[in-house]
Amino acid sequence: MINEKAIEEHIRGILAALGDDPEREGLKDTPKRVAQMYAEVFAGMNYTNSEIAEMFGKTFEDGLDTEMESDAGHCPGRVVVVRDIDMFSYCEHHMALMYDMKATVAYIPNGRVIGLSKIARVCDMVGRRLQLQEKIGRDIADIITMITGSDDVAVTIEACHSCVTARGIKKTNTKTYTAELRGQFRTDPAMQFYIR
Ligand SMILES: [Zn+2]
Structure with missing residues (x-):
């Protein structure tokens, strides 16, 4: 603690x-x-990714039109996207604030769906650690997979880093974009349409 x-x-x-x-x-x-x-602001350091998954992991049976399911158990043509989730974090290199940060989280349901507000809560808690922007994307994707059982997950993040904008080279309008693409979001370029 x-x-x-x-x-x-x-x-x-x-x-x-x-x-x-x-x-x-x-x-x-x-x-x-x-x-x-x-x-x-560092409350997330008290928990592992699996503990965060447990905390916000209430899922619902995806009881929608099961006749749409393919033999593989997937539901073709269905994707959940939560766009522009406001969050913040601190970089582990300078303990400097990462601000104007927005995450977009997408996944293809695989039988279990997570409440949409819970996705925002997962992002918020992952941000409350000493972080790297790429690592935030990986942590969120890991937790979404733990909760939903889906390996088709994408997380994109944009943020300003105060260690870039307020010191050193002072590129004040610079934003950093990162993408964590897994499963069909990595292999099928058409799926990347959803996370732009
Ligand atoms: Zn930094």
Whole structure:
């Protein structure tokens, strides 16, 4: 579990190392505030991917027109896409905020479907870790597969990284796009239409 007391101590040390006075009026409660904020924005670090899958994993029988099912048990022509899910995260290289982040998650149901709001909750929790944008896509895809049993999953993510936009080369409008394509989303270019 996240150790808020230890975070407070270290933030106080960073403030002193920056040459400021951690005891001055504006800063004296800062270590506590940062520790509380970290506990919230890094809450996903308390759970593994399987624990997140369990947490939001309530599924429903896909009771729709079963006569559409092929011999393989798949339902051809059916895809679920949740587009532009707002989320945020922090990069593990700089502990810097990744913002204006949107995820699009698609999967081909394979008998079990997940509530649509649960997909957004999975994204939110995966973002609440020290992350890499590519890793966020992999984590979300892993969890969606655990919950739905479908191997046909795609996750695309766009985000601004404050470690790029606010420091170094200062490319302020730069956005990073990543795609995690699995199963039919990887092998069938026509399926990629859904996640653009
Ligand atoms: Zn970074």
